[in-house]
Each structure stands twice: as C-alpha cells, then as structure tokens.
Amino acid sequence: MSTQAARPLLSFAMPTYQHGHTLSRALDSILSAPRGAEIEVVVSNNASTDETAAVLHRYVTRYTNVRAEHQPENVTFDENLARAMDGCTGRSIWTMSSDDALVEGALERVLAILESAEGNPILVGNWWIADGDLNPVRIRRAPHPDRLLTTPREAVPVVGLWTLFMSCLVLPADAARTQLFRYRSGDGLTHWKIATRLAACGTPVIEAGAPIVSQRMPDPVDPPYYDVPVVLSRNIRRHLDTLRVEVGLPSPTARATQSRILRVVLRGFVGTALQRWPALGRRWFRPLLKESWSYPAFWAWIAPLYAIPRPMLRSLWTAYRIVRRRASGRTGTFEAAVMRSKTRE
Numbered sequence: 001m002s003t004q005a006a007r008p009l010l011s012f013a014m015p016t017y018q019h020g021h022t023l024s025r026a027l028d029s030i031l032s033a034p035r036g037a038e039i040e041v042v043v044s045n046n047a048s049t050d051e052t053a054a055v056l057h058r059y060v061t062r063y064t065n066v067r068a069e070h071q072p073e074n075v076t077f078d079e080n081l082a083r084a085m086d087g088c089t090g091r092s093i094w095t096m097s098s099d100d101a102l103v104e105g106a107l108e109r110v111l112a113i114l115e116s117a118e119g120n121p122i123l124v125g126n127w128w129i130a131d132g133d134l135n136p137v138r139i140r141r142a143p144h145p146d147r148l149l150t151t152p153r154e155a156v157p158v159v160g161l162w163t164l165f166m167s168c169l170v171l172p173a174d175a176a177r178t179q180l181f182r183y184r185s186g187d188g189l190t191h192w193k194i195a196t197r198l199a200a201c202g203t204p205v206i207e208a209g210a211p212i213v214s215q216r217m218p219d220p221v222d223p224p225y226y227d228v229p230v231v232l233s234r235n236i237r238r239h240l241d242t243l244r245v246e247v248g249l250p251s252p253t254a255r256a257t258q259s260r261i262l263r264v265v266l267r268g269f270v271g272t273a274l275q276r277w278p279a280l281g282r283r284w285f286r287p288l289l290k291e292s293w294s295y296p297a298f299w300a301w302i303a304p305l306y307a308i309p310r311p312m313l314r315s316l317w318t319a320y321r322i323v324r325r326r327a328s329g330r331t332g333t334f335e336a337a338v339m340r341s342k343t344r345e
Helices: 020-031 052-062 077-086 106-116 152-162 173-183 190-200 228-246 251-276 279-291 296-301 303-307 310-330 334-344
Strands: 010-016 040-045 066-070 092-095 122-130 136-139 147-149 169-172 205-216
Touching (some): 010 020, 010 106, 020 052, 040 052, 052 066, 077 092, 077 173, 092 173, 106 122, 106 205, 152 190, 152 205, 152 228, 152 251, 169 190, 173 190, 190 228
Parallel strands (some): 010 040, 010 092, 122 205
Antiparallel strands (some): 122 136, 122 169, 147 205
C-alpha cells in the first residue's frame, strides 16, 4: 500500500491546556462517531499541570488513531496549535478546541463533503452556542444548504466571521502548512489567519449550513477576557491590511469582514460592560473606540453606550436577562431548539 493511500482523509489538531475536565467530552464526541476509526487525532498538551496528561494516556492506550504530544514547557497558544498541526498526516486538518464537542453526525457530514469535493477546499461550519456543560443553548445561524464559495469576495467575509471559533474550521493540510510559518508563536488567531489568507488567495470554501460543533462560550467575567475586544480589533485589522497589500484583497471586502467580526465579538461583551461599568468602559471601550472609530460596528455597539445613562443601561441589561431566562425556560431542550431553527428557515 502506498504512503498516499494510507494517508487519512482527515486529522484533528487539538491544542489543550488545563482542560483535563473537558478533554474526554471532546475526544469522545470524535472517536465514538460511526466513522471515528477512519480519522486521526493529534493532541498537543501545553505543559498542563492538571489531569490532562492522565486523560491523554488513557485515550492513547485505548485508540491507535490518537496521538499525544506533551510539551516540556508552556508555549504560546499559536505555537501549541502549530505543533499539533505539524503532527497531523491527514489531507485535511480540523482544528478543534479541547473544551468543545462535535454535534452528532457532524463527522460523517464533513467526511462526505470532503470526499465529494474537488481538490482540497476550506470547510467552515455552523455551530451551536453551548453552556459550560456543552448543552446547546441556541444555534448560531438557522441551518441552510451547503454552498461553495469560489471567489475571495464571497469567501473571505464568511471565513473571516465563522473561523474565529477554531472548532468550526477544516483546512487543506498541505496548503495550511505552507502558511503556518508566518503565524506560529504569533499574537493569536493562527487558524483564522491561515484560513483567511488561503481564501484571499483563491482557495475554494465550502460553507456547511448544518451545525457541526457545540461551541462552549467562555465566561466573559473572567479578567483574562477583558482585553479581548481591543486585542482582536488590532489583530484583525493588521492581518487584513496585510492581505490587502500582499494578496490584493479588495478594501471593501476587508472592511466588511472587519465590521462583521467585531460586531459579533462586541455583542458578547456588551453584557459584561453593562454589569461592570465604568471599569470596563475605561479598560477597553475607549481604546476600542480610539483604535477603530471608522468601523460601522463600533458606532452601532459602542458609541450609544456613552449616550445612555448608566442606571438605564443596568435596567436594560436586567430586563434583557429576564426575557432570555423566560425564553430559555419555555424551550430549553436541544430538540426544541432544533425545531425552532427549522421553523425559521
């Protein structure tokens, strides 16, 4: 049998750090799938001090298609992801967070798409927003038919928006590795930068309309997340500016991508700001507005917060949370959420 024939169609690159409590859920969602034995899983343990190493030992012992790489010292997230990707031998690489989980049937859908696709496209997928226990809360976007995007003008905004969450991204392995040197040990979003660069260079993109992953949303109250909007805005702008110069990405496409991404990011942090105003306002609203005042998303989500009195902001946020709790109480199950998403189609 030739080396090419033995090469798996799909590998999972999973960086992990201190996620021993969620790692089993992520691995089980992959390996328990009907075609789980056909793929490869490479986990890079970033010198975790919790039970991560023990969990990995159990899976490596039990499954021949699971490999673990233990870093002797802690490295950046980008470098840890790059080392996981280095170890993958598949023709495509699915970047996977160790605190997320595949939706039932997702692996079979993705493998079927890759088998029927011409060449090695990028694949991006829809997802469920899940709570800390990975119970689906709501779908990110109503399910829709899969579609093929062949031009950078079509593909870059889609790739730029969906692949901020790495578990929703499948990359052509060889093409991704040719770009990996640019971003490893960098300042974040390695997977996103590789995907948008490849899309800007004309790599076809398949957008899967069905959810493929349950994406656990982080708790925005944790201090490490306070600076995320500022860091993301600067990082995104620098990268897309580079693509405009090096790849010839049209400015309107880059601008639309920036605004769509930052609108989604800000929506996740506005609630925290309403609760902890004005400390967060000083921490990242002002730098964010100063850095990115030309983005329409910032005027829609940030500027109005300066015009509304703080007591009113707190009242609005309280009312919003009450409405959401009541709505989730009425239709809080996974099956009910599926029915709602189908109804909206």
